[in-house]
Amino acid sequence: MTMRNHVGSALLLLGLLIAPIASFVVGSQPQRSARATQSLVVRSSTSTPQAEENDILKPSYDIEPIPIRIGHGFDIHRMAPIQEAGQPVIIGGVEITHKDQKWTDKDGKYVEAGTIYETQLGVVAHSDGDVIYHSIVDGIFGALTLPDIGQVFQDTDPRWKGCDSSKFMEHAYEVMTGYGYKIGNIDVTLILERPKVAGFKPAMKENIVSLLRTTPGRINIKARTHEQMDSVGELRSLSCHVVLTLEKIVES
Numbered sequence: 001m002t003m004r005n006h007v008g009s010a011l012l013l014l015g016l017l018i019a020p021i022a023s024f025v026v027g028s029q030p031q032r033s034a035r036a037t038q039s040l041v042v043r044s045s046t047s048t049p050q051a052e053e054n055d056i057l058k059p060s061y062d063i064e065p066i067p068i069r070i071g072h073g074f075d076i077h078r079m080a081p082i083q084e085a086g087q088p089v090i091i092g093g094v095e096i097t098h099k100d101q102k103w104t105d106k107d108g109k110y111v112e113a114g115t116i117y118e119t120q121l122g123v124v125a126h127s128d129g130d131v132i133y134h135s136i137v138d139g140i141f142g143a144l145t146l147p148d149i150g151q152v153f154q155d156t157d158p159r160w161k162g163c164d165s166s167k168f169m170e171h172a173y174e175v176m177t178g179y180g181y182k183i184g185n186i187d188v189t190l191i192l193e194r195p196k197v198a199g200f201k202p203a204m205k206e207n208i209v210s211l212l213r214t215t216p217g218r219i220n221i222k223a224r225t226h227e228q229m230d231s232v233g234e235l236r237s238l239s240c241h242v243v244l245t246l247e248k249i250v251e252s
Helices: 002-027 034-045 049-056 131-143 165-177 198-213
Strands: 068-081 101-105 115-119 122-124 179-193 219-224 238-249
Touching: 068 101, 068 115, 068 131, 101 131, 101 165, 131 179, 131 238, 165 179, 198 219
Parallel strands: 179 219
Antiparallel strands: 068 122, 068 238, 101 115, 179 238
16 A cells, blocks of 8 residues: 555544544534524614613513512612702602701711701602602512613613603503513502601502502502611611512403
8 A cells, every 4th residue: 555545544534533523522512592692682782772771671581471479679769958969858759848857967068077957858869769669660670580670770871860750660560561460469668767758658659559550459558767777767868678469460
């Protein structure tokens, strides 16, 4: 056999050995599903805030039609003298009118640091800072396994500057019903030291019932102080927790 024939036979044998190995290596690489690839393409091609907002509320996975979903929402905002906040205290869509309150001036902006400054209060926020509405929206999105309210309505977006948070509630309602759900029940715990809100709770409840197309027997609002502790107790902030359930809409 000539040298050329020896070389040709060796190359042929080497090719037969390498082919299965190459096939195994290629076959073992993780494959992105067509659905995931499509989702990535869609996300990368969206350029407007509205398109990104719609996309983030339509995940690549299925939101399974289980009978009951449970969500939790939380929000907290700073409170400050009205001249600093630039807007009043709005909770549950209601302006909380009040007498001058004993606000602790921690940084000494108006009086000696750590002492009391009597003033009308406002909420420091990008939108109107409605902690009840924000917590409910967050709870609805959470129950549906969607991103939090801060991702959907970003505080860097000029569209939401000073926005009436009922707009967020209306959008959350559309998203909820779009996935085939309605409100099961909502339990709100509002936490603030002052001003007192007991007299405003019926109007808050009425607003929630109206915005989410539900009934009074499904909405509860509780309020408590923070026993003069931390920033809430010093009237420098207010917060809210919401637990809610969503019920799958049964077609009749």
